Amino acid sequence: MEIKKILKDRKLKIALEKAIKSYKSNFERVIEKYPQTIELAREVREIKKRSIDELKDNIKIAMESLEDNGINVHFAKDGREANKLIYDLIDGNTVVKSKSMTSEEIGLRNFLESNGIEVWETDLGEFIIQILNEKPMHVITPAIHLTKDRIVEVLQKEINSSSYKIQEIVDEVRKFMREKFVSARVGITGANVLSAETGSLILIENEGNIRLTSTLPEKHIAIVGVEKIVYGLSDALKVAEVTWRFAGYKMPSYVDIISTPSKTGDVEKVVINGMHGAKEVHVILLDNGRLKAAENDVLKEALYCLRCGACMYECQVYQNLSGYWGENYVGGIGIVWDYITKGLINENVFCCLLCGRCKEICPVNIDCAKINRWLRGVTFPNLNNNQCNERHYNCSVE
Ligand code: SF4
Ligand code: SF4
Structure with missing residues (x-):
């Protein structure tokens, strides 16, 4: 579906808003009841890294x-x-x-x-x-x-x-x-x-x-x-x-x-x-x-992903495009996984705002912004900063 059409889809917006609101209040209650989860998540990052x-x-x-x-x-x-x-x-x-x-x-x-x-x-x-x-x-x-x-x-x-x-x-x-x-x-x-x-x-x-x-x-x-x-x-x-x-x-x-x-x-x-x-x-x-990804210093962090889905509720791009952003996998982490598993890379990588909000919520601190920036570099090596920004703009408002 074209991005313009997705952004105009009123029903999609309603469904996403409800789901995101519900997730956020559930997650707040979870952390209130089990605050030790935050410390445990740090330990889990080390487990996954090892x-x-x-x-x-x-x-x-x-x-x-x-x-x-x-x-x-x-x-x-x-x-x-x-x-x-x-x-x-x-x-x-x-x-x-x-x-x-x-x-x-x-x-x-x-x-x-x-x-x-x-x-x-x-x-x-x-x-x-x-x-x-x-x-x-x-x-x-x-x-x-x-x-x-x-x-x-x-x-x-x-x-x-x-x-x-x-x-x-x-x-x-x-x-x-x-x-x-x-x-x-x-x-x-x-x-x-x-x-x-x-x-x-x-x-x-x-x-x-x-x-x-x-x-x-x-x-x-x-x-x-x-x-x-x-x-x-x-x-x-x-x-x-x-x-x-x-x-x-x-x-x-x-x-x-x-x-x-x-x-x-x-x-x-x-x-x-x-x-x-x-x-x-x-x-x-x-x-x-x-x-192969496990041998790559930047990509290997994506393999720590627990598929909990938390990052998507926090991401401004996902909040507008939902799973239309990505191919098999979705959201910012999905762009990386589509690359790891299919070698797939396209304009989707320019939709990421590189804002880092997903890293803040991610239990294992995966830095999607850093990985997506790296992906832009390896797949479109001839683009300078301005051209990247232009592609990002085109992707956002297409
Ligand atoms: S860095 Fe990219 S994937 Fe992560 S929250 Fe920002 S826009 Fe979304
Ligand atoms: S929050 Fe982190 S672990 Fe959970 S799906 Fe997103 S990238 Fe994976």
Whole structure:
């Protein structure tokens, strides 16, 4: 969509204003109740820094630990390889899936659908995005750009509901999705953190759909960017806690820790897999530019990102353009991630005001302004300051 049109979109403005206001008051309450989160975030920056500095070793340790736990581990160097690996692992024609920016990055849903697989996004916001055939407009809240009325209209049509009450519609979506959870033989999730030491995936959620996606089908496949690996389990839990607090939650409804396939030892203490949860678990570790970025002194800071989404609520550009600013990833940090994972760079980089507000709120202090300035330099080396300013102006008022 053209920037001029986006800026004139009244409904988008209303939806964003409400979401931002709500996030800010939630976050204030979170920090009031748990002020220690600020100190913990500083510690998490050090954990992430260490993990990225030792990324290659951590990948090796994680692969060994996961295998030792009975989890099948695969390494994908890029999105194409990851999509193919996942497709080859799918039994049957139906897949349930939870929200995952890493899967968006590789275009997983489109790839599977174009190969005849029925994919159901089970997170409510992501389900709305799937129905509309759009992209997630925020890392935590995919349908942030839509008003309640528009969401009701979209869901009514999809699930044949005549209700205008959001609670009733949610109840109907729940019923609708239940059948998909039961019929799917494969569930696909991402992960927020992975502990290399114990081979444990940590997933944060509120809806309960990740639990169902990862346990009801016989096979669970988790697609995990390698930057999500930290060494110790206690470090991983600290990363998770800071992530949900900066996402605006005192506590999420659920924190899932998955370390092995479902198992029972109730018969003569012999381990048998697949009691009630997934019988088979596969972890796809995805590189897709991350290892190269980890070698770059400027870019590697972006790999500390927890995908909490806090920076977007603080950014003046995002507050006007929402997820229309960015390709797969969105906002100022999204410009950097589009570059890391796709080598993609365009006029979007000139939309950043280089104001540094995002760094102030970011739990791990990522300096998006510095990285975006660096990106302008490497990709448009012949532009002088005036030309950069002119491009920035054109981008803002196009
Ligand atoms: S530096 Fe760029 S991304 Fe960060 S808040 Fe300012 S405009 Fe947004
Ligand atoms: S850049 Fe920082 S604030 Fe933004 S999503 Fe990543 S961790 Fe959160």
